[in-house]
């Protein structure tokens with residue numbers, strides 16, 4: 001059954017000319033966009049002979065596709081792409097209105113306050129405190145400040161009398177250093193609420209990569225540090241004012257890595273630990289970096305760290321973060337219903353699938369790829385392999401990450417001939433790009449290129465096909481620029497480093513000895529984007545995609 005309750009016909013039609021049974025490697029380079037060559041384009045600076053040679057195949061075997069804005073279901077063309085929406089589009093073959101947009105719509109119409117989730121938490125407003133936990137920035141990747149502002153206003157108008165905000169500073173989807181301004185804005189909003197008789201304050205905080213927002217269970221200590229501050233009111237740093245806290249802590253760390261702090265009153269008492277009878281909302285719409293906290297808040301049996309205190313709360317996510325685990329059970333906005341993904345179709349049609357990445361991107365080629373569902377569709381047909389990521393480091397100190405190991409696992413899976421599709425995410429360009437370290441990102445891009453070579457070589461050996469693409473840009477531009485493209489400097493003359501993704505298109509290349517002659521990119525889908533890749537891949541497996549999928553990027557010409 002489909003999620004709409006309709007019977008789904010899983011059988012795919014045979015492609016009129018393309019054969020089945022070719023081993024296909026599907027390589028996603030994370031954070032690998034196309035941009036003009038200059039010294040801040042780390043992909044250009046790095047030695048990337050494999051990707052360079054693929055580019056020689058343009059326009060028939062190499063082209064660019066869109067990976068940001070409306071092409072991936074984001075609200076506007078100014079929204080950069082990200083891994084969630086990118087892998088959702090790649091896997092699902094259709095464009096779904098994504099969390100950012102769904103929350104915008106629910107807030108604008110007021111429907112957010114009419115749903116089960118809000119009713120559930122609002123029953124605590126009379127006696128308890130409303131806690132809002134999430135990423136404080138306007139990055140639009142995991143959360144957005146304006147959505148938090150509307151929620152604060154809406155909740156207070158609907159009876160919340162005591163509100164505590166637990167902030168996570170960004171500097172990863174937005175410029176490092178911007179956290180101070182976001183905290184100032186939030187403080188002035190909370191002051192206005194106080195003037196209107198609502199007891200509203202920031203209660204705790206910390207940098208997103210060090211506090212709370214780990215993903216795919218890479219390092220539970222990150223979540224524990226947040227728990228101690230948010231729930232227990234305990235942290236190594238205590239301040240009476242959040243702006244002062246962030247300014248002070250920034251002396252020794254950047255926004256992403258600020259240590260945890262709590263706000264205390266004049267008696268050194270934490271102003272907002274979470275207590276019995278309180279309501280909690282995690283206001284990020286994106287799933288991956290909220291799932292771990294959601295588990296800690298929701299599960300009775302929980303053994304990932306000692307929570308010490310487990311208050312009886314009413315908890316809702318901004319969205320439901322995991323459709324398979326139904327986590328959390330209560331949420332303010334229904335998530336996009338990403339059903340009938342290409343992975344599910346292909347498994348039903350006998351395509352044996354192998355997927356692999358290292359921990360920090362593992363869920364991208366599994367969970368996001370499969371429409372935000374954890375687990376297998378059919379464990380007999382699929383194998384997902386996770387290579388443990390390094391823990392407790394910033395990736396500029398290990399820019400090669402596990403690219404080689406991912407390449408080896410994919411190579412072995414291809415050579416085993418046990419799989420029809422071998423799918424990987426190679427994280428380097430993105431994870432090192434986010435650190436803002438240009439030299440390290442150059443090393444990262446070279447390592448990613450070497451991993452691609454290893455996989456393509458294996459495909460050569462088995463007579464298979466490769467598809468190489470990316471989920472969004474990052475490493476191809478490491479500086480903030482003005483409208484005419486010139487790098488920007490701050491007041492002290494320092495280059496403004498861009499740690500975030502970009503709005504650039506990404507490459508897609510096809511090839512390999514198994515690619516039937518006459519297969520080439522069509523030139524009648526000039527606006528093609530990530531969502532067009534699924535139908536393309538289905539063709540290369542010998543099938544025609546379902547009618548409602550975005551059109552394939554390839555055609556077969558007689559030669």
Ligand SMILES: O=C(O)[C@H](O)COP(=O)(O)O
Pocket residue numbers: 030031081082083084141142172173289430434
């Ligand atoms: O979560 C992150 O690391 C960033 O906010 C976005 O990066 P990703 O979309 O590539 O994961």
Ligand SMILES: [Mn+2]
Pocket residue numbers: 030031082083084086430471472
């Ligand atoms: Mn990504």
Ligand SMILES: [Mn+2]
Pocket residue numbers: 031083430431434474501
């Ligand atoms: Mn990223």
